[in-house]
Amino acid sequence: MKNKLIQLLITFLLAFSAVSLKAQTVFDVEMVFFKRIGDLHFTGQQEPITLDETEVSEYLLAGSESLLPEGYALLARNERTLEGVYRRLRSSPEMRPLLHIGWRQELKNKNETPWLTFSLQDQPEQEGLEGFQGVIRLSRNQGLLLESRTIGYKEIPDSPSTETEAIDTNQDAELLDLPFETESEQVPTENDAVNAAKEEVTVQDLQMPDQLSGFFEMSETIKVKLGKLYYIDHPTMGLLVKVTPYQASLEEQESLN
Known part of the structure; x- marks a missing residue:
């Protein structure tokens, strides 16, 4: 009787250890x-x-x-x-x-x-x-x-195109009766420099990526x-x-x- 109880206890402990090991993994x-x-x-x-x-x-x-x-x-x-x-x-x-x-x-x-x-x-x-x-x-x-x-x-997003259309300065000069015929003959003024800086900033802003x-x-x-x-x-x-x-x-x- 005592041996049977010992064998039963050993079997229970082995089964419990197997379950515990399984649960822990x-x-x-x-x-x-x-x-x-x-x-x-x-x-x-x-x-x-x-x-x-x-x-x-x-x-x-x-x-x-x-x-x-x-x-x-x-x-x-x-x-x-x-x-x-x-x-x-x-x-x-x-x-x-x-x-x-x-x-x-x-x-x-x-x-x-x-x-x-x-x-x-x-x-x-x-x-x-x-x-x-x-x-x-x-x-x-x-x-x-x-x-x-x-x-x-x-x-x-695709970067916007920065290409500008060609301008016929000779035609503009005739229409506006300017004192020069080509862009190379124009004498830059202070306002022209300010406007050019603004245009450059605007182009940079257009090239900025999305937020x-x-x-x-x-x-x-x-x-x-x-x-x-x-x-x-x-x-x-x-x-x-x-x-x-x-x-x-x-x-x-x-x-x-």
Whole structure:
């Protein structure tokens, strides 16, 4: 009888250890991505910025249309913890949230963990950048390692043409009865110099880029502490991320036994 109790206790401890180990290697990752709006005056890189080939993957974060790796699962709305943060951002006059999503994953080494991609396009009448391409992943690398990279862009407007039409100065001289026939014979005055300076400023103003245009990059690699809210910031966009350990339910624990 005593031996049976000991064997039963050992079996229980082994099963409990297996469940605990499983629970400790499974994590919930939640993110809120937003863009900044308002009176922004930034000019980004004119040449397009693209994701590296090693970052591009087939796995997509896109709500119900997400495509996740094997062993990953989307978090239901009632499983997410940043809903209040998302609502506050929606009411902010300076920020516009574009994505709130979460997923559950088993922790693996960095070289075994694929990138998850997201692609966002805001409505053209909205302020701020127009579109975003991003990647994110959580892996094991001497602790919990979170990596993210996002490229935002707004189309650069075409520069207005600065070419001027040729003027027939001889014809103007005849019409206005000026004391000279060609532009080279005109003696510049102080007013002429002032007007020329004004015209130069006007041309420069026409060549100024839009208030917000070009390509921008937000990249971050951080060591993550469980349960802490991380804020990855950029003048044109931002990312909020939280990682928590997943606790298996009683039903899931029983299924592992």
